[in-house]
Amino acid sequence: MDDDTISELVDLLRRRAELLASLGEGSREKRDLVEAHDLPRSTLDRAIRELEAADLVEYADGTYALTAVGAHLVGEFDAFVERAEQAVELEPFLRWTTPETFDLDLRSLTDAEVWTPEPGDPWAMVNRHVSALETADRVRGVLPLVGLHAVETVHERVTGDGADHRFVVDASAAETLRTDENYLPLFRDLQARPEPTFLRDDREAIPYFVGVFDDEFVQIGVDEDGDPRALLESDSEEVLTWACDRIERYRARAEPVPDADGHDSGR
Secondary structure, eight states, X not given: OOHHHHHXXXXXXXXXXXXXXXXXXXXXXXXXXXXXXXXXXXHHHHHHHHHXXXXXXXXXXXXXXXXXXXXXXXXXXXXXXXXXXXXXXXXHHHTTOOTTTOXXXXXXXXXXXXXXXXXXXXXXXHHHHHHHHHHOSEEEEEESSOOHHHHXXXXXXXXXXXXXXXEEEEHHHHHHHHHOTTTHHHHHHHHTSSSOSEEEEOSSOOOSEEEEETTTEEXXXXXXXXXXXXXXXXXXHHHHHHHHHHHHHHHHHOEEOBOTTSOXXXX
């Protein structure tokens, strides 16, 4: 099947989507289809001929039904349309990712919320992230960068309230924590605990933030050259499973972050 034929087939699936959906529910007589879609009989006849010629629909025992190929293609096309609609809705977030690094099935993000910079509130996503850190008792995450407000919040929750927050950071974020004078006192307190807050993964750059909060919801944050751009939040079970697996892969190979003198700060 050449490219032109495939393009024509895709166009046919798009143009006759409602009719195909009806037949996907079961075989139908012609008069039922005419009434269900409020179509002139001549229009329906033309549509049926197109679908039969493409081997999507067949006639048997007085009714029309999807062929085996038709049922398969309709299912695949519907799934594609669903993913496409979700991609459009999530565009403010997805524009900062790539298919190679963000492998989550978009259909699991149907109920996700997205925060982006807004007029008068350019740090909406950062504020939402910090708010989640303030209220969660247990957080697991991976971080490509750190922000002072977030680290201060983690410090307060862990050292003051006994919360259990732990993160894997990449090399650049680790360097900020262990050398920047604004972060260093907070970092030392957090690493001095029996279970240090930060581990480091030097093998590759972490492409985006993933955090699991109280095993109830996930945040995924994306940035551009260190500037936060969007934050996605979801409580989908599929997303939770994906996030936990991703975080554990990083934790399994992470090492203690050395202090400013090069000594391991614990694990």
